[in-house]
Amino acid sequence: RDYYASRGLGDVYKRQAKDCNVTVVEADGITEDRKLKYLNHGIKFVQKYSDMPMANVLKSLKLSRFNDFLLCDENVMENIDNMKLLLSFNTLGKTKDGNYQQMYIGCNDSSMGEIIRQYYDRLDNKSIDINIIDINQMAVNKMFAEHPVFMANTKDNLDVHMGIIGFGEFGQHTLLQALNMSVLSAESKICIDVYDLSLIHISEP
Secondary structure: OEEEEEOOOOOHHHHHOOOOEEEEEEOOOOOHHHHHHHHHOOOEEEEOOOOOOHHHHHHOOOHHHOOEEEEOOOOHHHHHHHHHHHHOOOOOOEOOOOOEOEEEEEOOOHHHHHHHHHHHHOOOOOOOEEEEEOHHHHHHHHHHHHOOHHHHOOOOOOOEEEEEEOOOHHHHHHHHHHHHHOOOOOOOOEEEEEEOHHHHHOOOO
16 A cells, blocks of 8 residues: 655654555654664655745655655644645545545544544535544553553452553553453452652642
């Protein structure tokens, strides 16, 4: 499969590159170290300079050959702008195997994700399918799938005591998922400790 990724988030595109052809568009300055990593992973990359419109960069690529588009900038507004830009091209549609091209949009905010979905639903011409993905939620799901809460229990002990270090977006997703998965029985006692320096700035109501 052929993937297009805009400023890949984390190692998403690197994992895809193991079995797929990946092209990354870098909108920031790219270091020699990152160039080397791309080359080692077999990833093609395109450097977008500040005075170069993204539309021109996309036009230079043969968009019809890509099966999937990964919009994974950490700024969701950048992803939305790129989504609108891609949807404006009339060269998108079905791939060689007859399936519609897929667009994956990184968005860790559920309310913003709903706005994106509503925008897409109002379009008259839907030449490409969109998928809204929450990278943090996916990472938490993977973590608990590989390390289920109950595996830490011994014998008949169904209590849960967990520590979360760092309470950013990933830590918050971890807390919610941990609460959902920690009800091992009606008698389970759940204790989750959160450690984060920023918590000292949270005042009592």
